[in-house]
Each structure stands twice: as C-alpha cells, then as structure tokens.
Amino acid sequence: MDSEFHKIRRLPPYVFEEVNRLKAKARAAGEDIIDFGMGNPDMPTPKHIIDKLIETARDPRANRYSASRGIAGLRKALAGYYARRFGVKLDPDKEVISTLGSKEGFANLAQAITAPGDVILVPNPAYPIHAYGFIMAGAVIRHVPSGSPEEFLRRIDQSARHSVPAPSAVVVSYPSNPTAQTVELDFYKEVVAFARKWGMWVLSDVAYSELYFDGKPPPSILQVEGARELAIEFGSLSKTYAMPGWRVGYAVGNARLVGALARIKSYLDYGAFTPIQVAATAALNGPQDCVADIRNIYKSRRDVLVDSLARAGWNIPSPPATMFAWAPLPEAFREMGSLAFSKLLLEKAGVAVSPGIGFGEYGDGHVRFALVENEQRTRQAGRAIKKFLASEAPAPAQKPSLVRA
Template structure:
C-alpha cells in the first residue's frame, strides 16, 4: 500500500477509464487524428443570453462575497418556476431545493448526509461511476441492481431480496439513463414509489438528461407521481441541457428532510456556487421557459448520423429515445475492453467499454455524441472500415 494513499481512494474510479486515458495519449503521440466520443461533455457553449447574464454578473461587486451553501433565493425560485413549467411539480424553494456544484457534487455527498457506515444502498448496474464511488466514500455497502436489455434496462424490483429491500436506506436510479440511454414510463415510476412506501425506502432519481429526448418523447420527473415528494429526491443538472458543464451548477429537489441533510453537509464542506454562475443558470431556465428551444434536436440529428451510418456498415443498433449517448451491443468475438482498445488503436475513435459502468455492461460500448455531424460521419466511416477489416459486419 502506498504511504499516502488510503484504501478508500484505491477503491474509487474505474481502472478502465485510466487505461482509456493512457491508450488515447499513446495514439495521439503517434500523430493520429483522435475523434473523442468518450466523455459526455457538451461540445458547444451555452446560449448568448446565458453568456451575457454571466458577463454582466461578474461585474457586480456583491457576487464576490461568499454565496450561501443552499443556493441563492433567486436561483432556487427559478428552479421552482421551471419545475412547475416543465413537469407541473410544485416545489418550495425554501425547503425543497438545494443548489449544487454539478449533480456529481450532490451525488458524491448524498450518502454521507443520510446514511451511516455499514448501511445498504441499492445502485444500478450498469450505472454512472459516481453512484458506486459515493458509497465507498460513505462506507456504505452497495447492492447492485442489474439492468438488462431483456427487461428494457429497468430493474426487476421483484428480484431484489426482501431482506435487502428492508435494510436498504435508498435506491438510486437514472432515467433517461447514462449509459443505457433508456427512458422509464410513468407506470414504472408509480411501481417504484409504491415499492419505496412498502419498504420505507428513499428513492434517489438522477434526471440529468430530461431535456435530451427524441422523436416526441418527453421524459417525466418522478415527482409527478402522487406522493413521490414524501419518499423521493431528484437531481437535475445545467450541464447537458444548457451546455453549462464547465459552470458546475445543478440542484437536488424533493423530500425536505433529505434536502436539509444535504444542505447541512454541504455547509460544512463549501460555501456554494459562485453567484455569477447562478445568475447564468437563472437566465438559462428563463430562456427555456420562454422559448423552449431544447438541445434535443441537435442530438437527435447526431444520433441518426451514427446509428444510420453504422447500420449501413452492418452494425444494427436500436435508436435510443434520449440522452447524448448510444449504448451499443458489440459484435460477436470481442469483449467490451478489447473492441474499445482496438477501435481506438486502429481508427483513432474513442469509445468507452461497457464494463466501465459495472459488470452488467460487458458486451456493450458507450458512444458519446459530442462532436459535430461531419466528425461523427468520419468516426462512423473509420469504424465501418474497422468492422470490414475484422470481418465483423453484424451485431450480437
């Protein structure tokens, strides 16, 4: 064991992501034009209105004092107004909203605020890596809920052992899903809330991709279900929907006691989000309510470029209804890591192996739609050549 490295730190993060970063650097050193479809970071800036709001705010002397850890009253009021507009959900800005430095900030700290070491928490497999990492930080025991293609990537709640359900403090889910790009129905959320009530269980829902849905799909908030605010909280982020990933601004809403607990923890860790960033967030939410111009159309076009292009090459992947990702079942004869590595070394295209998100991700890769259409067409062309050269023309 390294002298200045805790066992906790050694358990954080996926070795696959470290390997991918190393492979990518090796390929770049060879002079290869790398097309990075790995990390889901938006490649466009926020709107001019948002930029202008931040520009004006940074010139105001009062924004340079310490902000409050729960978020400015103005930003929380804007969040409440947006939730009412978008989901017809009424929120109390004073008690049911906490502002965060990105949803990862809140997701990383929530277990510390509401659980004790040795408690049990249910998280999805495959799932966003911070879900499991947050439990390591809190000393909590994870129960990984398998999400499989045959069940539409929804958890089969009946398969969870009853003892686990009774012991668990919360269940964390994410729809529309990263990495699975699937959407949950109202009937599923109703079943989930009923399940939570039965087992005295908190539901934590990550709704970061609600505004990235296609073909007329409109993902719902779990708080639209009657009684959900009694047993559920929901995370939302300004990063993906409003191209504000670098601004680090998000919020958690819902069950007041849970909101209060996270606020208390955060007040002991930091002083909140820079007020100029919160002003930009207000502008983004107001613009969305006034104009309703979602980023969804952009990502739908990109989705079609990749899905249709790979289909022409013989790799048939169902079109996802939401998110900035494609979750693709890989051709026979490969593991997720093998094909990701070979695609990168032979074509310069970065994709993420599915097992980076959990054991259930083996057999898949995740493709992030974070390049302009011309670059995506080039990536598809390179991958098609890779498939032809290896005699892999159809998916599993």
C-alpha cells in the first residue's frame, strides 16, 4: 500500500516544475518575470473561429454527446487540408480521426498498440509525451540521439540492430520541439524505407507544420509513396490557429492505426464539444490569412530574440520553424548544465526559459526559448541577459599545471 504505484514511479515530476516553482515565488515577491518557458500560444484565436463556436453553442442540439472519432464535417475538412497542403488524398472515414489535442491522440495510440516490453525508438531530446506516452503504455524506450536529423537517421539503424526484441515503432517529429530543426521529404523517404525493412510502425508528429519562416512549407511523411502502409501522422490546431486551450488535434494515415485509436477512444471519450469541432472545421475550411499573420508574429519575435541575444553576446542559431529557439548554453556556463543555468537566469535576469534536460538527457547543453513574449518584452529580456552575462560569467576554470611546483 505504501510503495509508489508502478506507473507513477515511471513518471518523474516534470523538470520544468522546478523552474516554474521559482518563477511563481519570484512573481509572488513582486518581480516581473519575462517568461519564455512554456510553449503556450498567447495570441487571440481568430475572430471568425470564435464566432462559429458561439453560433453553434446556441443550437440546443449542440449540448449532446458528440462523435468520438470526430464529426464527419471536421474529418472531411482535415482530408481537404491534406489534399491542399500536401497533395495527399485521405479517406475521411478510415484514415482520419480528430483528437482532444494531438497529445491525447498520441498517448492513446501508444496505449492501443503497445504490448508490455515492446521496444519503441524515440528521439532525444523530444517533446516529453513521445517517450512518456509509451512508458505509460508499458513500453521500453530506446532513446535515439537527435542532435540533427542526419544523426537521428544514423542512430535509428544502429538502435534497431541492437534492440531485442526488435523495435515495433519509431517516433519522428519535425519541425522539432525543442530543437526547431526541419527536414525535407528525403528524410521521410529514408524513415519509411527503414521502417519497412524492420517491420515497424512510424508515428510522425507535425504539430508545427504551419509555423515555418523560410518560405518552404515542411513536408508530411504521408507524401512518401507507400507511407500509409505503416505511418500515422499527428497534427494540431493549437499552434496553427492559436487554439491551444480548445484541445483540437488529429491523426491521419494508416487505416489500421487510425482504427486502433478510434477503438480505444470509443471507450474513453465522446469527442470534443460539438461547437468546438464545428469551429475547428471553420478554421480549416475558412480564410487562411490568419495563419500567415500568426506565422509572421512568431517570425518577428524570433528575429528580435536572436538579435537581442546576439547583442548580449549570446549567439544562437535562428530557428527556421516552430515557436521555439534552441539555445546552446553560453560557453562560460556550459559546465553547470541546463537546469542550474535556467535557475540562475531566472534569479539574476528575471528571464524564464525551459532547461533542455527536460526534453531528455541529450538536451542538457541547451535551453529553450518559447516565442510567447512580445517584441518589446523580448528586447527587455535581451538587455537583462546582457547585464547578467557581463556580471555573472563564472571565472574560467584554472587549467591544472603540468609542472609540479
């Protein structure tokens, strides 16, 4: 009775909680914290989407249980989006399902397809649910270093060869949270060939597919010939339309995987509130200039952040996509690790970031900035960081002398 539950023991407290606690304490003491911590979009949801929600909520039939796999109109709208955006034709009845945010869909698919001890290949660093969704389902995770897409491809092959039993699925997620890296279609071709060779499923997460800044829209794995024989792709309206709290996501692709998720969800939920699903349909079918506006806001914030940090003497790569910047720890702080550095930055500069270690052990040399503060606040953070870096840099470690005194 007293020992911790088996599953809870496998879910360590979020590393981010440590920084959050300090943040709350500083705020309670009246400090102004500039918060780049959580990837929680701060922009308003476009008006026409909210109007549709309100209009539908007034319909007395809208309060009934909805459809667990999503109303037909929403599934059709998702198929329409895939046809327009990726040139991929999907059957809205068999190859499309809507979810309560993509995170819920991912975790429940993991439940649906995992037998105890199944081995899953998961990138590291990664969005935590990619590993923990499968850990909660009883899988064994093989963490694959994903410092770059090339490294990931090299390492999945090695990992597959050394796993007993052979892995049953591999997770890919580009544009990446937290690294902001992107891939081209050739990457997915290799992943599909790899998965086919090993008889593995592929779970692709493209939550940031519409937040790209270099003019080149990120591809979908389903654009690869034959991908739907083994791949499912998760996406989300959270970032694309600034609707994170609405909880609307989706999964598309392999009919067997979609069917397995539908089965498990039919036991668990009745789908999102119908007005939310109708408004999500309006988002997908309606004017898309709001998506360009949201993208442009993140792009401007990205430019201001990268420029402000450079002025502070901290040069970081400019992220080509997502709403994150993945910043290597400044040289003088590299030894202390990302958690200690994040705490110090909060305490001394009043700036909150996410420690890279929260995304996995291979993320420890970095911190993540979420682009959720406006340009003025971002510049203000840059000035505070400049002061902090100038005054706090630890003295360089004394090199041990080779000559004995």
